[in-house]
Amino acid sequence: MAVRQINWFKFSSPATFYPLAGKLIPYFAVLAVVLTVIGLYLGFFVAPTDYKQGEGYRIIFIHVPAAWMSMFIYVVMAAYAGMGLVFNTRLSSLMATALAPTGALFTFLALWTGALWGKPMWGAWWVWDARLTSELILLFLYIGFMSLKAAIDDPRRAARASGLLAIIGVINVPIIYKSVEWWNTLHQGATIKSSGTSMETTMLTAMLMMSLAMWMYTIAVVLARVRCEILEAERDTEWVATELSKSP
Amino acid sequence: MNWGSAGEFFAMGGYAFYVWGSFGVTALFLLVEVVMVVHRKRTIVQRLGRRMRMQAEVKQ
Numbered sequence: 001m002a003v004r005q006i007n008w009f010k011f012s013s014p015a016t017f018y019p020l021a022g023k024l025i026p027y028f029a030v031l032a033v034v035l036t037v038i039g040l041y042l043g044f045f046v047a048p049t050d051y052k053q054g055e056g057y058r059i060i061f062i063h064v065p066a067a068w069m070s071m072f073i074y075v076v077m078a079a080y081a082g083m084g085l086v087f088n089t090r091l092s093s094l095m096a097t098a099l100a101p102t103g104a105l106f107t108f109l110a111l112w113t114g115a116l117w118g119k120p121m122w123g124a125w126w127v128w129d130a131r132l133t134s135e136l137i138l139l140f141l142y143i144g145f146m147s148l149k150a151a152i153d154d155p156r157r158a159a160r161a162s163g164l165l166a167i168i169g170v171i172n173v174p175i176i177y178k179s180v181e182w183w184n185t186l187h188q189g190a191t192i193k194s195s196g197t198s199m200e201t202t203m204l205t206a207m208l209m210m211s212l213a214m215w216m217y218t219i220a221v222v223l224a225r226v227r228c229e230i231l232e233a234e235r236d237t238e239w240v241a242t243e244l245s246k247s248p
Numbered sequence: 249m250n251w252g253s254a255g256e257f258f259a260m261g262g263y264a265f266y267v268w269g270s271f272g273v274t275a276l277f278l279l280v281e282v283v284m285v286v287h288r289k290r291t292i293v294q295r296l297g298r299r300m301r302m303q304a305e306v307k308q
Binding site for chain 1: 250251257260261262263265266267269270271273274277278281282285286288289292293296297299300
């Protein structure tokens, strides 16, 4: 029987993944730059002025993608952490560790751009609204995950404890997502719903391009960071010694 | 085209501080993250390389 055998676990070995990640980074980096240029062009030169918010609405082109990324990255991070707990694969925990700082950064940027958008539109940098508060909790979850991992010396125990925290924290993601429906909030409702969107096409395209750009950026940066994590975790192995002798 | 002049573009209809504050800080932080990761990689390679050479000397 000619069943093609694909060894799915092959790339979960750090030694195989390390060079693969190195080869992939430039592609994602180039894509990130190209998509950013397209997204910024569409966002600033093609998308029209908003009839209510004037030019101030253009913050949406980074605010919404950054907020999406903050939630996506958390889910992906928790999934890797969960895989690490269940299958005890080394690479999964390293991936979770590599994702956390970028996720925290996007969470911060979502809050930052939100404050700069809230001030002119609502008259306040910050309000204790359900959407804003749950997003702030997300930032604390990322920080908690990183601190817990850093505080425990034994890497296996560190991965288990922080992995558990990541998984429990996932409950916050649907809360952020649904907060504008569940609570009466100052934050506006979802622009894109399953029933369609209330947005003008060029605005929507610009926002999606910026989101794709941030995805590509995240993949490139996280692959670069996981290579650092891999080197540190595997420093006593033969393959790292060979790898290091290649680059003086 | 939304803008009559470069000045109009940078003024962002009076929202310059908010719009450029958002885009500027985002661009800065993303660049800083890239620099930090590149720097970390270089430091690790140097440190592990030194460690390897030291261990090789001890063995001799």
